Amino acid sequence: MNSNIAIQTVEKTTAEVRGMKVEVKDLSVFYGKFQALAEINVDIREQMITAIIGPSGCGKSTLLRSFNRMNDLTPSAHIQGKITLDSEDIYAPGMDVVDVRRRVGMVFQRPNPFPKSIYDNVAYGPRLYGVRRHSDLDALVEHSLKQAALWEEVKDKLHQSGMSLSGGQQQRLCIARALAVQPEVVLMDEPASALDPISTLRIEELMQELKKDYTIIIVTHNMQQAARVSDYTAMMMIDEQRAGRMIEYDQTNIIFTRPKDKRTEDYVTGRFG
Amino acid sequence: MNQFSVMLAQGHQRRRSSRRTVNAVMLALTGLLTLLALIPLFWIIGYVFYRGGKAINLDFFIHTPTPLGVPGGGVLHAIEGTLIISLISSILAIPPGILAAFYAARHPNTPLGVALRFSTDMLSGVPSIVVGLFVYALIVVPQKHFSALAGGVALAILMLPIITRTTEEMLKLVPGTLREASLGLGAPEWKTSLSVVFPAALDGIITGFLLGIARAAGETAPLLFTALGNERFDLGRMIQSGVQSHQSIFQVIGRILNQPVDSLPLTLYKYAQQPYPERVEQSWAVALVLLILVLLVNIIARLWIELRARRLRG
Numbered sequence: 001m002n003s004n005i006a007i008q009t010v011e012k013t014t015a016e017v018r019g020m021k022v023e024v025k026d027l028s029v030f031y032g033k034f035q036a037l038a039e040i041n042v043d044i045r046e047q048m049i050t051a052i053i054g055p056s057g058c059g060k061s062t063l064l065r066s067f068n069r070m071n072d073l074t075p076s077a078h079i080q081g082k083i084t085l086d087s088e089d090i091y092a093p094g095m096d097v098v099d100v101r102r103r104v105g106m107v108f109q110r111p112n113p114f115p116k117s118i119y120d121n122v123a124y125g126p127r128l129y130g131v132r133r134h135s136d137l138d139a140l141v142e143h144s145l146k147q148a149a150l151w152e153e154v155k156d157k158l159h160q161s162g163m164s165l166s167g168g169q170q171q172r173l174c175i176a177r178a179l180a181v182q183p184e185v186v187l188m189d190e191p192a193s194a195l196d197p198i199s200t201l202r203i204e205e206l207m208q209e210l211k212k213d214y215t216i217i218i219v220t221h222n223m224q225q226a227a228r229v230s231d232y233t234a235m236m237m238i239d240e241q242r243a244g245r246m247i248e249y250d251q252t253n254i255i256f257t258r259p260k261d262k263r264t265e266d267y268v269t270g271r272f273g
Numbered sequence: 274m275n276q277f278s279v280m281l282a283q284g285h286q287r288r289r290s291s292r293r294t295v296n297a298v299m300l301a302l303t304g305l306l307t308l309l310a311l312i313p314l315f316w317i318i319g320y321v322f323y324r325g326g327k328a329i330n331l332d333f334f335i336h337t338p339t340p341l342g343v344p345g346g347g348v349l350h351a352i353e354g355t356l357i358i359s360l361i362s363s364i365l366a367i368p369p370g371i372l373a374a375f376y377a378a379r380h381p382n383t384p385l386g387v388a389l390r391f392s393t394d395m396l397s398g399v400p401s402i403v404v405g406l407f408v409y410a411l412i413v414v415p416q417k418h419f420s421a422l423a424g425g426v427a428l429a430i431l432m433l434p435i436i437t438r439t440t441e442e443m444l445k446l447v448p449g450t451l452r453e454a455s456l457g458l459g460a461p462e463w464k465t466s467l468s469v470v471f472p473a474a475l476d477g478i479i480t481g482f483l484l485g486i487a488r489a490a491g492e493t494a495p496l497l498f499t500a501l502g503n504e505r506f507d508l509g510r511m512i513q514s515g516v517q518s519h520q521s522i523f524q525v526i527g528r529i530l531n532q533p534v535d536s537l538p539l540t541l542y543k544y545a546q547q548p549y550p551e552r553v554e555q556s557w558a559v560a561l562v563l564l565i566l567v568l569l570v571n572i573i574a575r576l577w578i579e580l581r582a583r584r585l586r587g
Contacts, residue, residue, distance in 0.1 A: 001484075055422065068457060070456070070457060073405055073453070073456060096457040097459075098461070099459070101456070101457055101458065101459040102458070102459045105457070105458070106453075106454075106457040107451050108449060108453065108454060109450075111450050112450040112453075112454050113452065114450060114454070114455070114469050114472075114475045115469075116472070123456040124458065124460075124468075125459070128458060128459060128460050128464065129459070130412070131347065143448070174454070177454070177458070178457075178458070181458055221496075
């Protein structure tokens with residue numbers, strides 16, 4: 001089983017080195033006095049899929065939510081260190097959080113379409129940024145739904161509620177909604193954990209398609225999924241103070257075949273976690 | 274079988290019969306008391322339908338009262354009055370109720386949020402006659418006359434906590450990830466509240482209005498010293514005379530607000546006290562109309578809440 005995964009990933013990751021899209025330097029995140037993340041360092045490569053794995057509660061989601069400043073929504077949260085997007089510090093005082101969130105989109109664990117029509121779900125973001133002309137919106141909605149591989153299934157019912165779709169379709173609708181504001185990075189927080197295997201497969205195929213245009217960072221609990229879809233993998237774990245640390249970060253095939261850290265090996269081979 | 278299992282088996286045998294008896298008795302008792310608790314409701318509904326049904330007819334809804342001794346006549350004035358007072362109180366209570374609920378749902382643990390929740394709870398416990406007295410001092414005394422406006426203000430105070438609490442609960446049912454999805458797209462907080470959270474909670478919020486209106490429309494006590502009652506109130510004639518004397522719409526509305534008006538519960542209260550059989554008869558009919566109105570609104574609202582909660586959970 002494990003050797004199978006290894007072969008797949010070796011084939012996939014051609015070890016081509018791309019530019020750095022997102023760089024994290026000595027990032028620590030605190031909720032009040034509690035330190036949730038400690039000194040994270042990781043460089044995310046452009047147009048690649050980076051998976052963040054690790055046991056529950058190790059801060060994977062916290063790290064992911066730092067990339068588009070969603071942690072700002074928690075009043076007690078504050079950070080130390082630096083995250084740059086194309087070498088620009090996203091936490092710099094002059095940085096517009098709205099701009100960060102437009103450039104770094106997010107897909108959540110459970111499909112969460114707005115209680116609006118399919119069309120209005122996708123058009124929601126573009127409208128926020130002032131796109132008003134019907135022809136522009138129509139084109140943008142069609143383009144985004146095609147990117148999310150949903151167009152063929154919904155093109156005749158764009159004005160039905162987004163809630164009327166199946167779980168897998170809803171998640172692809174959420175992906176289309178995130179893509180509609182033309183982000184550069186797409187964050188996915190366990191995007192398939194609430195879906196059945198077939199829908200999961202479709203999301204994974206879609207991710208392969210999307211990485212041609214986007215940098216993707218995915219949090220997953222599913223080791224096989226990380227091995228199947230990602231080019232790079234970051235392994236996280238909590239230390240004695242219950243702060244999340246990154247213990248290893250490398251190409252996915254290396255993490256899954258010859259990890260340097262014993263804890264990573266134990267985790268990816270299923271000996272714990 | 275070890276010694277303990279033998280011990281337990283014996284005890285089990287000994288207890289079995291008495292346990293069954295106790296179970297049967299308790300079941301019968303709880304069932305009986307449940308029936309007993311249901312009796313008053315169905316008795317009231319049944320009796321009001323029986324007595325009220327006899328006096329009710331179309332005239333009852335479309336005519337104002339006739340003088341005593343003249344047959345016919347209805348309670349159109351009270352129906353109009355109830356609608357006017359309910360409308361005033363809705364306009365006054367709904368906007369602040371919703372806005373307060375938004376604040377309480379988003380900032381439940383701030384001092385203002387805690388104070389808000391505490392005071393809505395207190396307000397919903399204030400006896401309605403006290404609210405009436407308060408509005409009497411606040412509006413009726415300075416104005417030196419009773420009015421529909423004063424009645425509307427009194428009922429608005431009674432509706433406010435109901436609307437605030439139901440709206441708050443409905444807003445809390447909206448999944449947090451929906452907000453995050455909107456904020457994650459770069460939407461500001463107000464835009465998220467207005468175009469994602471509010472629509473998601475809308476039918477629940479409407480339910481809150483309905484419950485609030487049902488409560489307010491059934492109140493008598495706060496109207497006794499505010500709206501007072503007015504048997505000669507005639508909305509149609511007021512509008513007609515307003516049009517004839519070329520008054521603006523605001524002048525007409527102003528005149529309507531400034532008059533004492535009747536409401537269904539007030540009419541019921543006054544008719545039932547009169548020594549004339551036809552008035553007493555009519556008061557039963559008023560009770561029937563009021564009961565149907567309030568029951569309908571309540572049933573619709575509760576069904577709506579139930580369906581909605583199920584849909585959000587499922």
